Amino acid sequence: MLHYEPKDLSVPEVHKLLLGGVAPRPIALVSTISKDGINNLSPFSFFNAFGANPPVVAFSPSRRGRDASLKDTYNNLIATKECVIQSVTHSMVEQVSLASAEFPPEYDEFIKSGLTPIDSDIVKPKRVKESPFQMECKVLEVKSFGDGGASANIAICEILKFHVAEDLFTDGIIDPVKIDLVARMSGDFYSRAKEGVLIVEKPIGKKCIGYDQIPLHIRQSEIYSANDLGKFGNSESIPSDKEVKDFIAKISEEKIDNFEEGVEEFLGYQRLADHKKMLKSALMIRENQKKNIEFAVKVALQNNDTDFAWRAALYAELL
Ligand SMILES: Cc1cc2nc3c(=O)[nH]c(=O)nc-3n(C[C@H](O)[C@H](O)[C@H](O)COP(=O)(O)O)c2cc1C
Numbered sequence: 001m002l003h004y005e006p007k008d009l010s011v012p013e014v015h016k017l018l019l020g021g022v023a024p025r026p027i028a029l030v031s032t033i034s035k036d037g038i039n040n041l042s043p044f045s046f047f048n049a050f051g052a053n054p055p056v057v058a059f060s061p062s063r064r065g066r067d068a069s070l071k072d073t074y075n076n077l078i079a080t081k082e083c084v085i086q087s088v089t090h091s092m093v094e095q096v097s098l099a100s101a102e103f104p105p106e107y108d109e110f111i112k113s114g115l116t117p118i119d120s121d122i123v124k125p126k127r128v129k130e131s132p133f134q135m136e137c138k139v140l141e142v143k144s145f146g147d148g149g150a151s152a153n154i155a156i157c158e159i160l161k162f163h164v165a166e167d168l169f170t171d172g173i174i175d176p177v178k179i180d181l182v183a184r185m186s187g188d189f190y191s192r193a194k195e196g197v198l199i200v201e202k203p204i205g206k207k208c209i210g211y212d213q214i215p216l217h218i219r220q221s222e223i224y225s226a227n228d229l230g231k232f233g234n235s236e237s238i239p240s241d242k243e244v245k246d247f248i249a250k251i252s253e254e255k256i257d258n259f260e261e262g263v264e265e266f267l268g269y270q271r272l273a274d275h276k277k278m279l280k281s282a283l284m285i286r287e288n289q290k291k292n293i294e295f296a297v298k299v300a301l302q303n304n305d306t307d308f309a310w311r312a313a314l315y316a317e318l319l
Contacts, residue, residue, distance in 0.1 A: 024183030032076035045184035086131035132165035
């Protein structure tokens with residue numbers, strides 16, 4: 001590991017560490033209006049949501065690194081106490097990047113970026129038509145930390161109205177593939193969220209056994225990854241010996257369509273991620289039986305069949 005105290009680094013070095021390690025960051029595309037009525041639009045990735053009652057979001061239009069001057073967004077927030085924050089989708093990311101260019105305060109960045117302004121219902125700043133998720137906000141507080149270059153000015157905002165495209169939803173939640181958001185990482189790197197979507201079951205509301213209750217032989221296996229063990233720890237109980245034996249007996253006797261035994265076949269089922277056929281053939285192959293069963297367990301966990309995985313993993317230890 002490398003170890004740093006911020007006081008021993010230059011400000012750009014600290015900034016670079018933050019951009020790389022605190023990532024991917026959601027991007028707030030913030031629309032404000034000056035006291036003279038000029039629209040401003042800029043992206044900010046030091047941004048997140050912090051509560052739902054009342055709904056509160058915050059972002060930081062920091063002082064410019066170059067000369068510690070204040071950004072137009074900050075000045076507008078202080079002057080008018082309103083903004084609209086929109087989420088940034090893949091289809092608009094280049095125009096959003098364009099909106100981050102430093103245009104003088106008298107330039108309207110809607111015009112410069114080519115994004116389309118539409119009226120808001122409650123606040124004066126415009127909404128961005130191209131974004132499918134828009135939040136009209138009032139500024140609750142702006143908290144500043146320092147007055148040097150790149151120092152934070154955290155604008156804490158209450159959401160007064162959400163505007164959400166209706167085709168974003170699947171089963172009542174915003175579908176990450178449909179919304180197709182992008183996030184900011186280090187340097188020029190962005191992340192397209194829908195390309196890395198994965199499902200991690202929530203432990204909330206369940207009485208998980210926890211990592212420490214996973215039998216030692218499972219924890220010490222060379223086959224299971226830390227994430228595999230995390231899934232075991234997320235279970236509510238461990239199957240009994242009888243449940244394990246009944247399960248193995250059932251799998252051994254069961255007739256499965258298109259099943260063939262043999263080492264080659266086992267490897268084929270592994271390629272197809274068919275954990276049931278993998279286990280059935282592993283039970284028939286004497287060589288490397290424990291390892292083969294553990295491979296079937298791993299695939300069962302990847303397929304989110306945790307009950308199957310538990311029973312097979314406990315059986316592997318009996319061998
Ligand atoms: C994706 C992205 C994220 C950004 N995040 C921030 C940020 O969190 N804070 C900040 O001060 N500047 C951030 N910037 C830079 C500002 O957008 C840029 O300084 C802009 O010119 C500010 O405009 P303004 O002076 O009109 O407010 C970001 C730029 C991009 C492209």
